[in-house]
Amino acid sequence: MAVSEYLLVRTLHVLTASLLTGGTALLWLAFRVDDVAVALLTWFEGFFWAGAGLIVFTGLGNLVAFGVPGPGTTRGAALSIKLGVIFALVVGSLVRTFAVARYGRADVQAVNEDDDWLRQLYAATGWGLAAIIVLAGVLARGL
Template sequence: MAVTQYVAVRSIHVLGSGFVIGGSAVLWLALRVGEPKSARPLSWFEAGFWAVLGVMIFTGLGNLVGFGIPTTGVRASAFSIKLVCILLLAAVSVVRALSVLELRRRDREPSTARGLRWLYAATTLLSAVIVPLAGVLARG
C-alpha cells in the first residue's frame, strides 16, 4: 500500500510539472508568433495552472516528508534555491494571472499581450530551473 501511495504522489507531481512547463512553453511560443485572438486559452491555462500548482505544493510536501528535509550539503543548497525559485514563480504567476484578467477586460490590448509573452517565458524558465533542483533533492 505504501509503495502505491508513493508512486501515485510522485506521478501526480511529475505530471503537474509537465503541465506547467509544457503549457507555459506552448503559450509563450504562441504569443511570440502573434497577438492572441482570444484570451480564452490563456484563461483556461491560468485556471489549470493554479489548480495544478496547489496539487504540486501538497505532493511536494509529501515528497519532502518522504525524503526528509536536507540540512547540509548540496541537497540543502538545492532545497534553498528551489524554495526561492518557487516563490519567484508564484510572484510572476500572480502578475501573469492579473494580466490575463486585464487582457480579457480590455479586449486584447497589444502592450498587455507583449508583457504576457515575457511572463510566460519567465514561468517556463523558472519551472525549467526547478525541475533539476527537484532531481538533486530526490537523488542527492
C-alpha cells in the same frame, strides 16, 4: 503511507510539473506565431494555479517520503534555492494572472504579439519552472 501511495504522489508531482512547463512553453510559442485568445489564457491561468496547488501538496508528500534534508547538505541547499525560486515564480505568476484578468475585463478577444511583456512573463514562467525541475533532480539524485 503505502509504497503505492508514494508512487502515486510522485507520479502526480512529475506529471503536473511537466504539464505546466509544457503548457507555458506552448503559450510562449503561440505568442511568437499569432494572436492568442484571452479565453485560452484565462483557461490556462486556472489550470496553472490548480496545478501549482497540486505540486505544492505532492511536494510536501515527497518531503515526508524522503525526509527533509539538513541545511548543511547539498540537498538542503538545493531545497532552499528551490523554495526561493518557487516564491519568485509565484509572485511573477500573480502578475501574469492579473494581466490576463485585466484583458478579460476589458473585453479583449485576443492578445497580439505586440504585447511583448505578456509573452515575456510566460517565458519567465517557463524558465522558472525549468530551474525548479533541475533543482528537483538535484534533490532526488544529488549532484
